[in-house]
Each structure stands twice: as structure tokens, then as C-alpha cells.
Amino acid sequence: MHTDEAHQATLTRCVERLRQQMPAVGLRNPKIGNAHNRWIYCNGADWVMGFQTGQLWLAYQLTGSSAFKNAAQARRPEFEQILRDRRLRDHDLGFQFSLSSVAEWLLTGDDRARAMGISAADALLARFRPEGGYIQAWSAQGTHDREKAAFANGRMIADTMQNLALLYWAHRETAIEDYRDVAQIHAATAASCLVRDDDTSFHTFLFDPSTGEPLRGETHQGYADASCWSRGQAWLMHGFAQCYAATRDPAHLDVARRLSAKAEALVGSTAVPVWDFNLPDTETPYIDSSAGAVMAAGLYLLADQDIPAEEALRWRAFADRLIDGLLSTCDLTKTEGAQGLLAHGAAHVPAGRCDTMLPYGDYYFMEALMRSVGHTQFFW
Numbered sequence: 001m002h003t004d005e006a007h008q009a010t011l012t013r014c015v016e017r018l019r020q021q022m023p024a025v026g027l028r029n030p031k032i033g034n035a036h037n038r039w040i041y042c043n044g045a046d047w048v049m050g051f052q053t054g055q056l057w058l059a060y061q062l063t064g065s066s067a068f069k070n071a072a073q074a075r076r077p078e079f080e081q082i083l084r085d086r087r088l089r090d091h092d093l094g095f096q097f098s099l100s101s102v103a104e105w106l107l108t109g110d111d112r113a114r115a116m117g118i119s120a121a122d123a124l125l126a127r128f129r130p131e132g133g134y135i136q137a138w139s140a141q142g143t144h145d146r147e148k149a150a151f152a153n154g155r156m157i158a159d160t161m162q163n164l165a166l167l168y169w170a171h172r173e174t175a176i177e178d179y180r181d182v183a184q185i186h187a188a189t190a191a192s193c194l195v196r197d198d199d200t201s202f203h204t205f206l207f208d209p210s211t212g213e214p215l216r217g218e219t220h221q222g223y224a225d226a227s228c229w230s231r232g233q234a235w236l237m238h239g240f241a242q243c244y245a246a247t248r249d250p251a252h253l254d255v256a257r258r259l260s261a262k263a264e265a266l267v268g269s270t271a272v273p274v275w276d277f278n279l280p281d282t283e284t285p286y287i288d289s290s291a292g293a294v295m296a297a298g299l300y301l302l303a304d305q306d307i308p309a310e311e312a313l314r315w316r317a318f319a320d321r322l323i324d325g326l327l328s329t330c331d332l333t334k335t336e337g338a339q340g341l342l343a344h345g346a347a348h349v350p351a352g353r354c355d356t357m358l359p360y361g362d363y364y365f366m367e368a369l370m371r372s373v374g375h376t377q378f379f380w
Helices: 002-023 050-063 065-071 076-084 095-108 112-123 146-152 159-172 177-193 228-245 250-267 288-302 309-331 357-373
Strands: 030-033 039-041 155-157 205-206 214-218
Touching: 002 050, 002 065, 002 250, 002 309, 002 357, 030 357, 050 065, 050 095, 065 095, 076 095, 076 112, 095 112, 095 159, 095 288, 112 159, 112 177, 146 177, 159 177, 177 228, 177 250, 214 309, 228 250, 228 288, 250 288, 250 309, 288 309, 288 357, 309 357
Parallel strands: none
Antiparallel strands: 030 039, 155 205, 205 214
């Protein structure tokens, strides 16, 4: 079967799996899979809660079926609760609201959805730390856990690059320069602090909370501070490609190219990226289907930019190879009884969460498949 046909057939199975599972999932938001390919659900607000909603909006975009639209809109109260309670908000507002409120606004023109998206962008903007030029990642508030607060304060992480799209969207909607300016400053800081000279990446970077002085790169979900966590590399690849698509700033394109070329070398001939590219022989080389899906989606996005045709073919070929790896190794869309789309995701290996379904792997798998067959309208 031709690549486009195989990807379209898989995408059709993804939509059908979502349709089949709606009565089982209901209003719940998948958090992680169990050993039987069934979902364990979020308990209230969670950074992953937007990915089921995002898949439903993608399915609505593809089919026009009101069942998907209704299921996505029915989740609105949980997102409204995040906007009412500052304790529930952190840097992941883009993951949550680009895939829910912004998606709803773009596909239905609902004014309340637009207002929610702007409110979420305002909350993300408020996390900007001008002394260091970055958006604070996790919240360091409260006195109940001083160790956690000390770890979180003054920290940026690779994942935030995926959330900048909410700020760029808010700038397009309102023409308020603050949104774009903060996104641009954070991206520049990420390029200088999270991206190493050899084009691998840190997961996190720590700044002096009072002065903004850059201190050191570290990890949280990777193997070691000096290693390269594959999903972190993927977040940055997709994120800088997003930034370039939003701004046409050549600095973003340069970083996206460098990160993608390094990932190409690190993945090598393997079918699916290992969870960290610098594992010693003593560590189990779990693969991470979510890293492969995020990388593939970012590479297709990069290939669709105004770059030379030969280069675009290179990134598309790499993305096709990653999708082929997912199809041969991780695809659950033909597995009877599975509730998700991809197996073998690595959520947080140091914490023991690996070899499982992940809602973000599923979302980016759908996005990558759509990009691979020519779709260009998304919610980022």
C-alpha cells in the first residue's frame, strides 16, 4: 500500500476507535493506559486533559459528525474550572486550551470558547519572568511542600515550547503585542539555554529566581542532566517549527532544523525513539511512541514551511519513517479491546510509568497522520 494510502487508512481507524470508545470514555479524560490497554482517567485538572478533547475536535474536523463536536463541547466545564482556580494553572495552559477552547472557536465560531482561550492566554502570560526571559513552568506556590517549591521556582522546561502557540493565537486575535513578545522572548531563551551546542537538549533549565541569572540545565523525566530525553527533543522540534509558522522568524527555523537533524542522527535506523538517547547499557531501553509521534508531527510541519524542496523531502522522509515505526511496533488501531491508539509510550520512566498508552501520543499520532496526507489546519 502506498504511504499516503496506509496513513489515510490508519487515520480512518483512529477516528473509528474514538467513535467506538465515546460511550466508555464519556466525559472522562484519559491520563495513562493500564496493562490491558484500558484507560486510567484524570482526577480533576491535569496537564494531559486536553488531548482527548483535541482528538475529538480533529475527528470533527475530518468528519463533520456532531457526535464528536458534542463530546468535545461537553468537556467545557472542566476547562472553565481551571480558569476559576489559579491553583490549577501552570505552563501547560496551551496543551489544555489550544486543543479545547481555541479548537472550538476555530471550528464553530463560539464566542465563549474564544473568550476562554484569551483568558487562558492571559494566565499563561502572567507566568512570564522578565528577569530571566522565560515562562515559569511548574507552580512554586504554597508552604505545604517546600522541597517541591524550591525545585520548581526559577525553572523553564522544554514542554513549554508547545504552549507558546496559545500566545501567538491570542496576538492574532487581539493585536496585543504582549502575547507575541513574551512568546518570542521565551523561545529565544529556550534556544540559548535548553538547546546545547551539539543540538541535543536539556529537559529543564534553572535560573536564579531573583536575578534571572542562568544557572544550569537539568532533567526531570530524562535519564540524567547531561542526557537527551527524546520527548523533550521532540517538544522542542515541534515547538520551534510552530514558532516559525506563526512568525516567519528565521531564528526559529534555524533551531527547528538543527534539532531535527540531530534527532535524525540520534534515532538512526531504529523504528521508534528510545526514551532517552544517552542510556548506559545498565538501563532498560524502553521505547517512547509519544516521542515518535510528536517528532513526526513536527517534522511534517517543518516540511510544509517555505524551505527548499529537497530539504522538505528530507524531513518528510524522516517523519514517514517514524510513522512506519509506530505502525509496525506500536499501532493499536487493529487491536480488539484497546481503548487508545498507540502502545509503548514512556510517560516518566524514572517514576516507573512506561510501556503504556498515552493520550498525548495518541493526539500527536492523529496530527502527524493528518499532516502526512496533506491537512494543514490545526489548533496550534
